[in-house]
Structure formats: structure tokens, C-alpha cells
Amino acid sequence: MSTSQQPEELYAVAVCLIPMGLEVPSVGPQIAECQRILEKSGLTFHMHGYGTNLEGPWSAVTKAIGDCHAAVHAMGTPRIATDIRIGTRTDKTIATGQGNLGKIARVEEILGKDKA
Amino acid sequence: MSTSQQPEELYAVAVCLIPMGLEVPSVGPQIAECQRILEKSGLTFHMHGYGTNLEGPWSAVTKAIGDCHAAVHAMGTPRIATDIRIGTRTDKTIATGQGNLGKIARVEEILGKDKA
Amino acid sequence: MSTSQQPEELYAVAVCLIPMGLEVPSVGPQIAECQRILEKSGLTFHMHGYGTNLEGPWSAVTKAIGDCHAAVHAMGTPRIATDIRIGTRTDKTIATGQGNLGKIARVEEILGKDKA
Amino acid sequence: MSTSQQPEELYAVAVCLIPMGLEVPSVGPQIAECQRILEKSGLTFHMHGYGTNLEGPWSAVTKAIGDCHAAVHAMGTPRIATDIRIGTRTDKTIATGQGNLGKIARVEEILGKDKA
Numbered sequence A, B, C, D: 001m002s003t004s005q006q007p008e009e010l011y012a013v014a015v016c017l018i019p020m021g022l023e024v025p026s027v028g029p030q031i032a033e034c035q036r037i038l039e040k041s042g043l044t045f046h047m048h049g050y051g052t053n054l055e056g057p058w059s060a061v062t063k064a065i066g067d068c069h070a071a072v073h074a075m076g077t078p079r080i081a082t083d084i085r086i087g088t089r090t091d092k093t094i095a096t097g098q099g100n101l102g103k104i105a106r107v108e109e110i111l112g113k114d115k116a
Helices: A028-041 A058-074 A094-098 A100-115 B028-041 B058-074 B100-115 C028-041 C058-074 C100-115 D028-041 D058-074 D100-115
Strands: A010-020 A044-048 A051-057 A079-089 B010-020 B044-048 B051-057 B079-089 C010-020 C044-048 C051-057 C079-089 D010-020 D044-048 D051-057 D079-089
Touching: A010 A028, A010 A058, A010 C010, A028 A044, A028 A051, A028 A058, A028 B100, A044 B044, A044 B100, A051 A058, A058 A079, A058 D058, A058 D079, A079 D058, A100 B028, A100 B044, B010 B028, B010 B058, B010 D010, B028 B044, B028 B051, B028 B058, B051 B058, B058 B079, B058 C058, B058 C079, B079 C058, C010 C028, C010 C058, C028 C044, C028 C051, C028 C058, C028 D100, C044 D044, C044 D100, C051 C058, C058 C079, C100 D028, C100 D044, D010 D028, D010 D058, D028 D044, D028 D051, D028 D058, D051 D058, D058 D079
Parallel strands: none
Antiparallel strands: A010 A051, A010 A079, A044 A051, A079 D079, B010 B051, B010 B079, B044 B051, B079 C079, C010 C051, C010 C079, C044 C051, D010 D051, D010 D079, D044 D051
């Protein structure tokens, strides 16, 4: 990546892809296809009830999301609206708590003191 | 509900509250306070790595989010930006799969067939 | 509002409502219906290319969004996903720059100095 | 880009970048810096009261957003949370109404008939 100006540090990202223009309101098959793409991407990811959280370098994360759009369109979806939240910080790395699991652990640690 | 025009069916919601103007980048104490408010609200909720998913009637959900803003301001936070995703559907109820757990189960069922 | 726990200060909000499960990808009629509801709400609002920004007290803003969901479902839309960004701050009021127009003016003022 | 699997069709995108961990709640200087980066990117963009809408190929759009994160961190911002909405469709191009301006025109055309 020596010639790229793209930052390659790790990003914590939350993605919610919304297929539009399907005749049915259910979108399980399209979301399942995105999970297959994320599985192949090698990125760390976790599906929850309102989207999927993933972590990785910006170029890999954006490639994966672009691939999801391409794949869901290829399934016959005429329109897609995706909502992405991205987080970066310079004071911590994933290893020291930037990541999604680190953030949960920190909040639970604080709440744990309420009961102590 | 006779006089209200507010829809009271159940909403599946994902909330990500972002405190701004703090001298430190960490926001664990503010997010923990929101968890305490959600606990008191009686709503079903689940914190994940990039926000908290909750489910309930629109009036209760919006009251809880408003209460979180008020409480986090009261902790000395001068500015708050919150991102909310809300979902409603008329073809299913929470019991028949509208809810956040129902959505995960459906995608996992589809993915399970890949391995069969 | 002396007995309410709901904060009633002004909120700056950005709403993007996404109808799902329609047979066509276009959603102009549904978005137009939301504009009619916002017009009746008396709130300050401004449609842009990726949603609508509005400003008002939390109870009025959330009522308007709930009314939009109800109206778009009533048009035959089986599922709706809405993305909302909300902003509050205690250091400024709408009059002193909290509002959406005040924020644009501030950024344009800074950029104007680049050319001076 | 002949070997890339990245889709290169045009995306309509809405970005809202939120600096965190600053001692002041105002973020005008950081948002102004992002506008300078978007200006240099050559992409079509439009700042509104709650973010900036832009349009362009996926690789150019994601590069611009990554550059904004890098530049805002370089200004001394320890943490950034960005919310992005992205839209793609296969039934229309920007020229035939996919773009942000085309969407506004379509809704205003519908609303115009209310008054006819």
C-alpha cells in the first residue's frame, strides 16, 4: 500500500443494508448473502438484531460493503439503502479497547460496580 | 389510547448515542448511564459493540431516548449526537419474527442450509 | 410541561425514511406524504437529497416521525426502516447557532477565510 | 480497474462526521477541513444542516471519507464517529433520477400536484 493515501489503521464499523423494491417485506435471503461475503472477506464480524458489526482496515471494510451491494443487486434487488457507522481513534488500538468487544467490556465493568 | 394519534405498535430500534465536547475520547460512563435508564424503562434492550437495540411502543422508546439525552447532559456533556434506526412492519408482530431476535434467527436458518 | 420528564428543549434532527416491500424501487409518493405530514406539524423542516432535516421539541419531533410511519403504512407499505440523527446541546440555543442553518453558516464562515 | 471486483457505478451518499474528545462542543473547523478535502476530491457534494451529500464511484467516495478521517485526526481529534448512508440502484442512473437532485425533483413534482 506504499502509494496509497488511504489510511490503513483498523476501523470499527456497523453496517445495516436495506434492500428496497422487493415484492416482499422480508430480506433474510439478502442479509444471509451478505454474511457469506463477510465470511469470505476474512474480517472479524458479528451480526446482531439491527445490522452487523465488523472490524478491519478501511480498504478491506469498504471493499466488503461494496461487494455486498454488488451481490444483493445481482440477486435481483433494484435498490439498496445502507447505513454505516464508522469509528476510528488514535488513543487506543483494537488490542487496547478500541474494538467493539472492548467497548462492551468497559461499559459492563462500570455497570458491575453499581452492584458491588 | 383513545385520544392519541401516536402509533403504539411495537418498534424495533437501534440507538447509538455519541457524547461530544468531552475532554476525553472515552464515553463509557455516559453509555453506562444510558444502560441504567434503559434498565429502569422496562423495555427489552441489548447492548452490542456499536449501540444498543431495543424494542417497545413508540412512545416508550422515544421517552427512553429523550431521558438518555437529559441524563447525559446532566453529567456535564455539552453536546450529544445520536443515531437511531427504527423499524416497523405490518406483516409480522414481534412474536412472529419482527423483533431483533426473530430477524437473527431467520438469517441463521438460511445460512444453516448452506452447510446441510 | 412541569410534570413531564421528557426534555422539551429544541432538537435538530435529520430523518431518512425508507419504505420496504414495495414492488417498485421508487418511493417518491411515500416521501411526498411525509412532507405533507411535516407541513401540518408546524415544525421547521427542509428536505435535501438524502432525507429531511427538522427542528423542534422532542415530543413534537417524535410525534411527527411516528405519524409518518403510520401514514406510510396506511399507503400499503408493509415495512419501514427509518434512520434518524438527533442533536442536542446545552451550550447554544437554536437562536445562537445550534440549529441546522447556524451550523452551515459557521462552516461557511471558516471556509470564507480561506479565500480572504 | 479491470481486475477489481469493486463496483464502480455511481453511489449517492450522505456523510455526517462527528469529532469526539475535543474540549469544546463546536466542530466547525473540523467540518470545514472535510469540505476542503471534498472540494479537492472532484466529487459532486452539497453540505446541508446535518451532514454532506456526495455522489461518485464507490472507490472515490470511500477514499474521500477515509481522507476526511485522516485529516481530522491530524488536527488533534482523538476519536471520530461517522454516520454514512449509501444508496445504489440498478433501475436508474444519476442522469435519469438516481441522484440526490433527481430525488428532490421527483418529490416536489408530486407535491406540486397537490396545489394544482
